[in-house]
Amino acid sequence: MPSPQSLFRAWPLLVMLPLFSVAPSALAQRVSARDKEALEVLDQRMAAAEKRYRDALVLSANSDPKGTTEGDAALEDMEDVMDACLKQKGCQVHTMLSAYKRLLKQNVDAESSASDEEGEVDLLDDGTDHAAAIAIPEAARAARLLNDQRHAFDKxxxxxxxxxxxxxxxxxxxxxxxITSxxxxxxxxxxxxxxxxxxxxxEALLFGIMAKESNGRVHANSRAGAAGLMQFMPATGRRFGxxxxxxxxxxxxxxxxxGMASAEYLDERMGALNRSIELSLAAxxxxxxxxxxxxxxFAGRNFWxxxxxxxxxxETKDYVPMVIAAAWLFLHPKQYGLEFPKVDAEPATFPLAKSxxxxxxxxxxxxxxxRDGYMRALRNLNPRYEPDQWIPAxxxxxxxxxxxxxxxxxxxxxxxADLARTLIAADVNAAIIRNPLAGSVAVGDVTPIPGVPTTVATGEPKPAKPKAEQVRDYRVARxxxxxxxxxxxxxxxxxxxxxxxxxxxxxxxxxGQSLKLESCKK
Known part of the structure; x- marks a missing residue:
């Protein structure tokens, strides 16, 4: 998602300046009532385009993909108004340009502010819960950076x-x-x-729980029997489907x-525990x-x-602050010198052309x-398939x-594609060269002793053959x-x-599949 500043497609001022020279002065014209009505319509269109653009900035700040589309459309609306102004008798281009100049100044001021106060800019800030900017002593500035209360979660x-x-x-x-989470x-x-x-x-709480529970690995399992991204125990999982x-x-x-089950569970717990995030995490x-x-x-007392x-x-005393800490970093990365990687995660599906x-x-x-390729993404998005399982075309x-x-x-x-198929089909056993020695030389008397099996080479009694191993069964586990x-x-x-x-x-x-254990030594 581009920043609000990058939404603005700056118009070349050198192209716009000639408009002042070609626009007729309103004082030199007699404007009819019909022209006045047309001018009012143009003013309304310009005001609507300016509002549309400012709304687009808010959408962009909220990580809404519509922000870019709306911002571009608003600027196109302004271009249309400017074009109509040139053709409309009595329209003053410099008045219409004032909206453009306001937006340009807003972007310049925002970029300057981001440059001057980079340490206070939050890459994931949703723009909704900012504390008012006030002048504070430098000694108090660090404390404000630690807990600026800009997001609803912070409170x-x-x-x-x-x-x-x-x-x-x-x-x-x-x-x-x-980072992996x-x-x-x-x-x-x-x-x-x-x-x-x-x-x-x-959302920060969702990320915090997932980071602590599984690092975002769909197939995570615990010794206690918890499983999945949010590590549901079997009994709790059954309660929520x-x-x-x-x-x-x-x-x-x-x-x-x-996602559905964990949301229902947390909502249920918070409803029963006075909306306390700490107690809900403890639960x-x-x-x-x-x-x-x-x-x-201990009604009325909080977790701390x-x-x-x-x-x-x-374990719970450690768990609660660790989840909150991960959630806090999700919302305030730049204050801590943390830069989350940009992930191109636009959802899509495709059919396998071959198995x-x-x-x-x-x-x-x-x-x-x-950095790591796409195996984890494919595993997480297609959890029904084991990594070495053949998936049909x-x-x-x-x-x-x-x-x-x-x-x-x-x-x-x-x-x-051919190389990948070759690597997948590679079998370590095929690398072993099996070339038994051809021929043997007999030494000494090889006359067999009646009733006693002997080897050809030594005349010694043959070792007794072990009994054939009883075939066992094995049930395949997850x-x-x-x-x-x-x-x-x-x-x-x-x-x-x-x-x-x-x-x-x-x-x-x-x-659950049953296998016959032939040729197994253990």
């Missing part, structure tokens, strides 16, 4: 040393995790944010479903039953009150100007406009691939695949 939480310590952690050891969030934002917006919940959908897929991994992490009991027992704070386990896996798509797509893949363009360019046909199973159980991959009718190169398996 809903306490900005205290615990939150500041959380910000310190996000900006040092956890900076990479924060932001990038991942941009791809799933169109799927999750609408539900939160519908419930009037802060999440869980197995009958096809073997757990909708806790679906960003759209999780999210430490259990809603505990949070509700504490709230009922010692008697309330000490009712929660250490492929997400691994293969990741290779043929390339980086496309990103014709399947609609959720992606971005940039990914769709790269797919058509690099993955449908050509050397990059996240398993045939390669992982073969490695874990020390199986020959090709024999294991052949025994279960699986075809190369994908060897696709599904959770």
């Amino acid at each position: 809903m939480v306490q900005y205290n040393p615990a939150v500041q310590a959380g910000i310190r952690r996000w900006l040092t050891d956890m900076r990479v995790s924060l 932001y990038e991942n969030y941009q791809y799933v934002r169109p799927l999750m944010w609408p539900s939160w917006e519908k419930h009037a919940l802060p 999440l869980g197995p959908d009958g096809t073997g897929f757990d909708t806790r991994f679906d960003p759209t479903a999780v 999210y992490n430490g259990g809603e039953g505990r949070a509700q009991r504490v709230y009922n027992q 009150d010692e008697v309330v704070y000490n009712q929660f386990p250490g 492929a896996s997400i691994y293969e798509l990741t290779i043929c797509l390339g980086n496309g100007g990103t 014709g399947t609609q893949i959720k992606a971005t406009a940039k990914i769709a363009s790269l797919y058509n360019r690099n993955c449908v046909s050509g050397p990059r 996240g398993d691939t045939l390669g992982k199973i073969a490695k874990k159980l020390r199986c020959d991959l090709k024999q294991l695949a052949r025994a279960n009718g699986l075809r190369a190169p994908g060897y696709s398996v599904k959770p």
